[in-house]
Amino acid sequence: MPGSQQNGCQQNGGGSRVWPENVGIIAMDIYFPTTYVEQTNLEEFNGVSKGKYTVGLGQKRMAFCNDREDIASICLTVTDRLFKKYQISPKDIGFMMIGTETIVDKSKSVKTVLMDLFKDSGNTDIEGVHATNACYGGTASLFHAIDWIESSSWDGRYALVIAGDIAVYASGPARPTGGVGAVAMLVGPNAAVIFDRRVRSTYMANVYDFYKPDLTSEYPYVDGPLSNQCYLQALDQCYNLYFDKVNRAHVNCPAANEPGKKARSVQLENFDGILFHAPYCKLVQKSVARMYLLNSLRKKAQDPDSLPSQLEKYKNIKLEESYNDRDLEKVLLTLSGDIFNQRTDPSLMLAREIGNMYTASLYSCLISYLLSDKIENLANKRILLFSYGSGLAASMFSARISGDTSDNSALSRLVKGVSDIPQRLEQRTSVAAAQFEETLNLREKTHSLAPYTPTGDVSQLSAGTYYLTDVSQKHHRAYSKA
Numbered sequence: 001m002p003g004s005q006q007n008g009c010q011q012n013g014g015g016s017r018v019w020p021e022n023v024g025i026i027a028m029d030i031y032f033p034t035t036y037v038e039q040t041n042l043e044e045f046n047g048v049s050k051g052k053y054t055v056g057l058g059q060k061r062m063a064f065c066n067d068r069e070d071i072a073s074i075c076l077t078v079t080d081r082l083f084k085k086y087q088i089s090p091k092d093i094g095f096m097m098i099g100t101e102t103i104v105d106k107s108k109s110v111k112t113v114l115m116d117l118f119k120d121s122g123n124t125d126i127e128g129v130h131a132t133n134a135c136y137g138g139t140a141s142l143f144h145a146i147d148w149i150e151s152s153s154w155d156g157r158y159a160l161v162i163a164g165d166i167a168v169y170a171s172g173p174a175r176p177t178g179g180v181g182a183v184a185m186l187v188g189p190n191a192a193v194i195f196d197r198r199v200r201s202t203y204m205a206n207v208y209d210f211y212k213p214d215l216t217s218e219y220p221y222v223d224g225p226l227s228n229q230c231y232l233q234a235l236d237q238c239y240n241l242y243f244d245k246v247n248r249a250h251v252n253c254p255a256a257n258e259p260g261k262k263a264r265s266v267q268l269e270n271f272d273g274i275l276f277h278a279p280y281c282k283l284v285q286k287s288v289a290r291m292y293l294l295n296s297l298r299k300k301a302q303d304p305d306s307l308p309s310q311l312e313k314y315k316n317i318k319l320e321e322s323y324n325d326r327d328l329e330k331v332l333l334t335l336s337g338d339i340f341n342q343r344t345d346p347s348l349m350l351a352r353e354i355g356n357m358y359t360a361s362l363y364s365c366l367i368s369y370l371l372s373d374k375i376e377n378l379a380n381k382r383i384l385l386f387s388y389g390s391g392l393a394a395s396m397f398s399a400r401i402s403g404d405t406s407d408n409s410a411l412s413r414l415v416k417g418v419s420d421i422p423q424r425l426e427q428r429t430s431v432a433a434a435q436f437e438e439t440l441n442l443r444e445k446t447h448s449l450a451p452y453t454p455t456g457d458v459s460q461l462s463a464g465t466y467y468l469t470d471v472s473q474k475h476h477r478a479y480s481k482a
């Protein structure tokens, strides 16, 4: 990796170390299976009305895999490809965390399996294990990686974050909101996507909207309508807290274009990209609509005349009583249409094509956003991100894209690194809904079996894909590479 071991650290006047500069994402890649099912075929196969999954949920295709792939294999694949694509030396990694809720072992972390990728380098000095809380584990891992780099433990090496999941639901209304994917991110100073400091906002609570108490099954227990409400509730909380923090005069926040200025008013409009965890794209569209309301109410507190006339009757609304107000939702979807189209829709390309990837979903949206425009237009763009994991854990945070677009810049390498993704999507194989169901049945029957020899076809795996070859009597898992 060009620039490795350049620790980006500044010395203060006394010679002691201060925060490294511009910490964020330096390199990224995504892995998704080569097989998918068209949501239109699934609508027909499941006998639901035409448009329910495509228009109602906003999904186009859903990736899935057979019994040859598990959480370790998809994380191995994406990490190995990241190393090769960006010429990263395993010796330069000092921290690695995996965010996932696809658990195959209650004790042994996926991270330990990934240590096989470091064997030849001799590097065993790598902190971090894995983080689990529904779709939030990737964000927890990213925050830990950033914090490690900014801490006194940092030794100048990079951090690696992998967020990956095999999202499968039992037959029923939730099944079309599945998907499979893993995103790998190299984190360090002098990054292409630089995270803002001191403004993360978090909301956590104890709810049973989606959880996985049955370790013999891959499927969650899910209360769909409750999970939608919890998502929007968490959005309300994180949004208001984020904007309270960012507008505090003492925070030298890069989200405002005027660092150091005493009073400021950072609003939704300050962000060029607004990115969400995307369980299904329609919920993201509704979340932008919700943000429009939150933004309008905050503006109204400063200037009562600023409220759009269509929202006049909602000016004293109690947020907690408004989640199921369909009239309000309709008004907000119209008012927020331009914001959604310009600032969020470009980030949903992969979510539509692959489906929910749980922990990887938000970071797939970041990749889609990076693919949505030319590098010169991406430079200096400001991004707001919302991460949600059922149960629940949620955070809002922000970043800016580096302004350095020179040939060997981190941004240039990142944009080039993800540029093969549209072609990889094109090269996938569409599989009939009946075969998709059969494949999920196979996973269902064989999940956690030992001893077990997987039977799934490996011929469709793309070159460099890791796959499961055997589960021994003692549950030892063995992998090979296509």
Ligand SMILES: CC(C)(COP(=O)(O)OP(=O)(O)OC[C@H]1O[C@@H](n2cnc3c(N)ncnc32)[C@H](O)[C@@H]1OP(=O)(O)O)[C@@H](O)C(=O)NCCC(=O)NCCS
Pocket (backbone or CB within 6 Å): 049, 050, 051, 052, 053, 055, 056, 057, 173, 174, 175, 176, 177, 222, 223, 224, 225, 227, 228, 231, 279, 280, 283, 390
């Ligand atoms: C999301 C989920 C609750 C939807 O379940 P469902 O029973 O299919 O829900 P609905 O019947 O309300 O249909 C979904 C949408 O499709 C719309 N729809 C139904 N048929 C339609 C058709 N033929 N054409 C267009 N839209 C249609 C519905 O009106 C509804 O839209 P609305 O919510 O804007 O009114 C379910 O897929 C689920 O539980 N998913 C997993 C949990 C999840 O992803 N939660 C998100 C937060 S983490």
